[in-house]
Each structure stands twice: as structure tokens, then as C-alpha cells.
Amino acid sequence: MRYEGTVYRPPSEAGSLIIQLTIGCARNKCTFCNMFKDKKFRIRKLDEVVEDLEMAREYYKDYHVRRLFLADGDALIVKTKDLLYIIDKIHAIFPECERISAYGAPADVNLKTDEELAQLKKAGLDMIYMGAESGDDKVLADVKKGVTAAEIIKAGKKLKKAGMLVSITLISGLGGKERVYEHAINSAKLISEIKPEYLGFLTLIVEPGTELYDDYKAGKFELLGPVEVLQELEVFIKNVDSEGTVFRANHASNYVPLRGTFNKDKDIMLAQIEKAKKAGRFKPEMFRGI
Ligand code: SF4
DSSP states (O other): OOOOSOOOOOGGGTTSEEEESEESOSOOOOTTOOTTTTOOOEEOOHHHHHHHHHHHHHHTTTSOOOEEEEESSOGGGSOHHHHHHHHHHHHHHOTTOOEEEEEOOHHHHHHSOHHHHHHHHHHTEEEEEEEEEOSOHHHHHHTTOSSOHHHHHHHHHHHHHTTOEEEEEEEETTTTTTTHHHHHHHHHHHHHHHOOSEEEEEEOOOOTTSHHHHHHHTTSSOOOOHHHHHHHHHHHHHHOOOTTOEEEEOSTTOSSOEEEETTTTHHHHHHHHHHHHHHTOOOOGGGOOO
16 A cells, blocks of 8 residues: 555544545645645546555455545545446455445535435445534634535435435534534534434644634634533533434543433433533643644
């Protein structure tokens, strides 16, 4: 395999073979994100991708590659016929592969027809990770996400209709102090509408090299403290209705690790938040990371 630049994958793909189908992010405009700032977006030549698959097979000839993640930012921007070609090659080269997944930007999901998504699912694209970040249109516009909450909901529902597993990411604190309540309540509405199989909550860290970092330094954006982040999360959890969604807020960026399944574990998680607030016990800033 040949990897170009830093390669990102969701935490739950830690054990997966990662193959870059695209390089970078086609949008690369979100004000909080510096994952692909150093990469000029391109879709890799399919022959190169197949070569990588063959190299990986050689390297992992004694291993069972059960999961494969198509990086970088957005595999779904690739034409459906090319995606189907690569998925077929994956199955031919790794017949033991049980799950193929990728990041999918909502705008690109919405560009695919229901039939195309169903074809991709049938071929073996099982799971899409979608960065929603917020369900609040003002926050989405402020961070230049390039989509509205309605468009994210449409994309999530399309993926579910195709039978794919949907994993959504939201970011605590992304609305700053100005939009705490709206960010929480509208994100709860977004998740209640989509009812994804998985939901991950990160907590905002402003990173040098991003527009949001410059805004923060210029005093135009106010970061939430740990108590405010937890209060925001409380509003979210109280208002979300997404039976069966597996919820994780146990990422390196989170002040307090939380995990559970909606709706049955909502009260347990709310009690954990209350306990952490009372004890004032939060992950120290120096141990938080992306
Ligand atoms: S958050 Fe996602 S869509 Fe936005 S710039 Fe980063 S990788 Fe691209």
C-alpha cells in the first residue's frame, strides 16, 4: 500500500485495512477542520487503487482482512460505476472481507439516486460515516459546512433506505457560547429524524491553521468550558428520540467519557453527567486530542 499524507479513519475502523480511493477532501472549507488542508483533492486512478489492494493482499497474506475502509474524505464523490468496480475488486482480492465502509459527505450522498445507493449496498458498501457536526443551520453556515440540516437529514434517510448502516458525528461546542441551546436542540432534532445506527459526539478543539482558531484568537468565537459542554450535552440527550442508536462520546476530545444506547440509557448518561459536574472531574486540557 502507498499512503499519501496523513490518513484519517473513524475510531471504530482501528482494525480495518485502509485504502485511499480519494486524496483529501473535495470541499476542504469547514472552518474547524484541518485534516486535509495540506492535500489537493483528487480521485485516484482506479488502477493505482487496485495495485494498492494487491500489495495489501501480499502484505496480509496470512491475515483475514474482515473490514476495509475507503479513505480519504469522501469516497461517495466517486462515480457509482467506479465505486462498484472497486468494491468488486475488494471482494475478489479479499473474499473474506465482511464490511466495507467510507466517509460520505451529505451533499454527495444526495447526488446519488436511491437506485445507485441500493446498488452500492448490494455490492457490499455497508456503512457510511457522515460528519453532520450540528443540526443547527446557523452553526452549519458559520462553520461553512456547505449543507443545511434538511440536506443532512435527507442524506441520512437515503442511506438508511438503501439499507446501509449510518454513523453520524456531531461536535459539542461547535456553536460556541452564542448558539449553545440551538446547537443542542437542533442536533437532537436532526438525530431524531435520521435515527442513525451510530452517533459519535466529539468535543471541539480549535486547531492552529483553521479559520475557527483565528476567530477564537481574535475574540470572535468563544469556546465552551467543560461544564458548558456537559450542559449542552444534557439538553441534547434530554431531547433526542432515536431508539436503538448506539451513542459514543468517549473520544480523546471529550471531557467526560459517555457511552450507551438511546433511548434506554439516556437517564444513566444524564446521571453520569450530573455526577461529573458535581465532582468537577473532567479530562484535563493537556490530555484532550483529536
Ligand atoms: S469536516 Fe469533512 S467536509 Fe469539512 S473540510 Fe473536514 S473533511 Fe472536509
